Amino acid sequence: MKEIFEIRWHGRGGQGAKTAALLLGDAALSTGKYIQAFPEYGPERMGAPVQSFDRLSDKPITIHSGITNPDIVIVLDPTLMKSIDVTDGLAEDGHLIINTHKSPDEIRKEFNIKGRKIATCDAYKISEDTIGKKIPNTPMLGALIKVTGLLDFEKMLKDTEEKMQKKFSGRPEIVKGNIESMKRAYEEVKQE
Amino acid sequence: MKKIVVAKTGNEAMAEAMRQINPDVVAAYPITPATEVVQIFSGFVADGRVDTEFVPAESEHSALSACVGAAAAGGRVMTSTASQGLALMHEVLFIAAGLRLPIVICEVNRALAGPINIHCDHSDTMASRDSGWLQIYSENSQEAYDNTIQAMKIAEKVFLPAIVSVDAFIISHSMERLEILPDDEVRSFIGEHRKPYDLLDIAHPITLGGLDLQDYFFEHKRQEIEAMKEAKTAVIEVGKEFGEKFGTSYGFFEEYRMDGADIAIIALGSTAGTSKVVVDTLRAKGMKVGLFKIRVFRPFAFEEIKKSLEHIKAIGVLDRADGMSSIGGPVFHEIRSSLYESEKRPFITNYIYGLGGRDIFPKDIETVYRELNEIAEKDEVKNLINYIGVRE
Structure with a gap:
């Protein structure tokens, strides 16, 4: 395994790209890893393209530069791919994980992507079924773990459930829906 | 505990x-x-x-x-x-x-x-x-x-x-x-x-x-x-x-791999962490480089800093502010002043960087070390004040 794994999240303002990065960082910490999770700060508007980042490592992380060559890119909104090159800086053997109902093969052809390992997951559908709203960030966490094996999925589910129970105390249906969405994405993600 | x-x-x-x-x-x-x-x-x-x-x-x-x-x-x-x-x-x-x-x-x-x-x-x-x-x-x-x-x-x-x-x-x-x-x-x-x-x-x-x-x-x-x-x-x-x-002691500064170092970078704050990565990379290639992180800027530990740095051949001071003095940043001035009394005065150059959040990457810091290496080898400073990553 690489010394430090770097992850970039692409989303639109309000989709939870920052929250996803923080949730992943927190979950990774609970499995004993060293972590960094940080958003890109610029003008923040609902619907505008945003990015957030994670670093995960088994050793202390001292680097504090931005991430320009991630190992993994996650796209929370497929329409972003029409205006942004989400593969920018992504390692040749890196993972590109996209929220879309399309197959990896369809995406590869549509956007003419060379190299990289593409995975797709219909996180809108999953979150509508489980949470009742289009919230792609938590299901995409499940997809990420399935594709990369970065963390122990059971441990991560448990940790996320505990954190959400604190945050949404008195609203158990939200916690249940989010956990269910992660499990379904873990099962349903399509890989090349 | x-x-x-x-x-x-x-x-x-x-x-x-x-x-x-x-x-x-x-x-x-x-x-x-x-x-x-x-x-x-x-x-x-x-x-x-x-x-x-x-x-x-x-x-x-x-x-x-x-x-x-x-x-x-x-x-x-x-x-x-x-x-x-x-x-x-x-x-x-x-x-x-x-x-x-x-x-x-x-x-x-x-x-x-x-x-x-x-x-x-x-x-x-x-x-x-x-x-x-x-x-x-x-x-x-x-x-x-x-x-x-x-x-x-x-x-x-x-x-x-x-x-x-x-x-x-x-x-x-x-x-x-x-x-x-x-x-x-x-x-x-x-x-x-x-x-x-x-x-x-x-x-x-x-x-x-x-x-x-x-x-x-x-x-x-x-x-x-x-x-x-x-x-x-x-x-x-x-x-x-x-x-x-x-379990963790603190002083005026942290010396990171300064033992046997010929050249050193001085930095404050998060950039010190990024510099550590570069030090490890260059040390692995056999370069005698170190990082000197200033933790306490006031009071300034003139004596202690002199003792720690006077044996270094070339020092690059990273300043994330320019005092508009027309001759470099505040950390640079203090470090230079600290070494005035030393008989072995190292070469010291200043690097202004990161103003307004401009990111600094390991490759930028590596460039500084390479320039310091050249100064140490040639016994000559070409540019006293330098600017990292600015368009001009």
């Missing part, structure tokens, strides 16, 4: 330290990117987790003025700010130090306008360096937390106020692994509140803030100067005690 491992941002880490310190008064006005510190702390007040009197002021000038009043009245006092906020406090900074009030500011280093910018550089605290406040820079969230706790104790030992700072967004908004100490351990480490005087002690009335002209002003300033010298001892004592109790 059971430390709790959590994931927190620099702002959350400083707010947590403030909660554990449990000051008598916090008076503050929010400003990006330090808003969260006060916001989180006000939550602790609302939830009854601290005994603090929280004063939401109408400006930073008023906030620090309220802090001065509260500290003069005998309270343990803290606040938080950044950039323009610290600039608006500027007048009151000198008053707090001159009245010898041990207030602690949790500061987030953000560029001073103009043009307007919200991102990291050190122009705000560097503009306050002559105000009589101690200045402690933090590399990461953990240091922000540890430094805040130590600053309160150091300040009360010497009756001078202290600023603890973190880099805007890079640390203030980046979530990292943080070890939190038990509340009671923190409180016993800081100990009973030591105050210089107490305006509310009516049995011993004093005059404070009176007119102090040619006859005594200089004596008071002379004492303040002496207190800043004493602060050097306090920084070391408290840093050592922190290490004995909690």
